[in-house]
Amino acid sequence: MKISRILILLLLTIPAQVLLLKVLGQQFYWFDLLLLLTLYIAFYIQGIPLIYIALALGIIKDALSGGLIGLNGFSFPILALVCMILYTRLKISKFYAQFMLIFSLSFLNAMIITFISWVFGIDIIYPSILEYIYTGLGNGILFVILMNLPKIFIRQNKLTPGRYNVR
Amino acid sequence: MKNLYKKHKLLFHLIAVLLLQIILLSLQIQTSKNISIFSTAVSTVVTPIQSGSDFTFRKIADTWNNYVTFRNYKDMYWKAKKRIYELEKQMVLNDRLTKRIEELEALLKFHKTYNFKNEPAILTGVGPSSQFKTIYVNKGSSSGIKRFSPVINNLGLVGIVILTTPITSQVQLATDANSSISVVTGLGHVRGVLKGSGNDLMKIEFVDKLEHVRVGEKVYTSGMDHIYPPDILVGTVVNVSLDDELFLSITVKPTVDFAHLDSVLILIRESVVPEDLKLLEGLE
Numbered sequence: 001m002k003i004s005r006i007l008i009l010l011l012l013t014i015p016a017q018v019l020l021l022k023v024l025g026q027q028f029y030w031f032d033l034l035l036l037l038t039l040y041i042a043f044y045i046q047g048i049p050l051i052y053i054a055l056a057l058g059i060i061k062d063a064l065s066g067g068l069i070g071l072n073g074f075s076f077p078i079l080a081l082v083c084m085i086l087y088t089r090l091k092i093s094k095f096y097a098q099f100m101l102i103f104s105l106s107f108l109n110a111m112i113i114t115f116i117s118w119v120f121g122i123d124i125i126y127p128s129i130l131e132y133i134y135t136g137l138g139n140g141i142l143f144v145i146l147m148n149l150p151k152i153f154i155r156q157n158k159l160t161p162g163r164y165n166v167r
Numbered sequence: 168m169k170n171l172y173k174k175h176k177l178l179f180h181l182i183a184v185l186l187l188q189i190i191l192l193s194l195q196i197q198t199s200k201n202i203s204i205f206s207t208a209v210s211t212v213v214t215p216i217q218s219g220s221d222f223t224f225r226k227i228a229d230t231w232n233n234y235v236t237f238r239n240y241k242d243m244y245w246k247a248k249k250r251i252y253e254l255e256k257q258m259v260l261n262d263r264l265t266k267r268i269e270e271l272e273a274l275l276k277f278h279k280t281y282n283f284k285n286e287p288a289i290l291t292g293v294g295p296s297s298q299f300k301t302i303y304v305n306k307g308s309s310s311g312i313k314r315f316s317p318v319i320n321n322l323g324l325v326g327i328v329i330l331t332t333p334i335t336s337q338v339q340l341a342t343d344a345n346s347s348i349s350v351v352t353g354l355g356h357v358r359g360v361l362k363g364s365g366n367d368l369m370k371i372e373f374v375d376k377l378e379h380v381r382v383g384e385k386v387y388t389s390g391m392d393h394i395y396p397p398d399i400l401v402g403t404v405v406n407v408s409l410d411d412e413l414f415l416s417i418t419v420k421p422t423v424d425f426a427h428l429d430s431v432l433i434l435i436r437e438s439v440v441p442e443d444l445k446l447l448e449g450l451e
Contacts, residue, residue, distance in 0.1 A: 048180045055184050070192035077184050081177070120192055 054080035323400035353385035
């Protein structure tokens, strides 16, 4: 995956995230597009670059959220690395497997942020387990849709671009 | 180290990134007391370890202190024991001194009450006869000793001066066969005449058989004979029996140990009452 592609995706993701929250309301923070982008990148980039890309995305999210810089900057590299390992080891390709992976990592992200907030004594409203689940579900569903929508689109139009060539 | 870095390059970078984020967070966040959150976080992690270490070290320190205290107490115990021993010794000495002071006070009181001058004397010899109990002392007429001066020591009555020379005096002991002393018993206040028997015991004569005299009673001089001042301890009743139909036979053991006499006090009457003088002349 090229840097340019990542940058394009990033440029798309940031306004999408902001608009999504604006349209749906701020209570719908279950959809974390920057997290999904990070995990998506983790499917294709491995090693040290992944860590720094995840770090950058995390810091961007922190900057956008108006909160403290470092919360997502801390969690995103971990999640990216876990995602990379699981994806490469388990050869995840099925929808439900992808969903489960994203669901778990979203859940893990929420837990890491909660833990860091607790350790640093940051005054946040700690989410309940139910909210963790909602976030995981939202992210999982959205990721599966976004991940596989191009494939479906390409199949229907008989296109074979790059990696998504199913033959 | 280089190999380790190469082997775990990814992990190193991840840790570096995470640490960077932690530092970043701690730099941003301040608590209400302006304490760095990083410090707070570190404290949160470190405090239990610190508490555990503190607890352990405190326990060790307490144990050590207890041991040292115990050792100190042990030393203190032995010092205290030694001190107690010394104090007990001192107490015995004090008792002796107190007794001695009491004796001297009694003698002083005696001197003030009866207007007697005291002349201490040391025993120089003992009379040769076994029937006549006499001793010689180193004070005579040159020291103001007169005939019929009572002689006492710290235990009680010794006797009376019967002969004086310029430098010595002969003292008739209370146990002498010729000795007669007007006495009174301590409890029943029974009066009588104490006579020597020539041995270590004395007898009280002319006590009515109806009188109650008990064994163990103290016997004092009564002062009725105008020779001996009253209330000088003479001896203790050791036996009471019926002598005949009229009088009791009372045996008295002297309080003074005549066998171990060393020093005595001769009582010199400063002003002789005419009645006494007549009596003394009669005795002569």
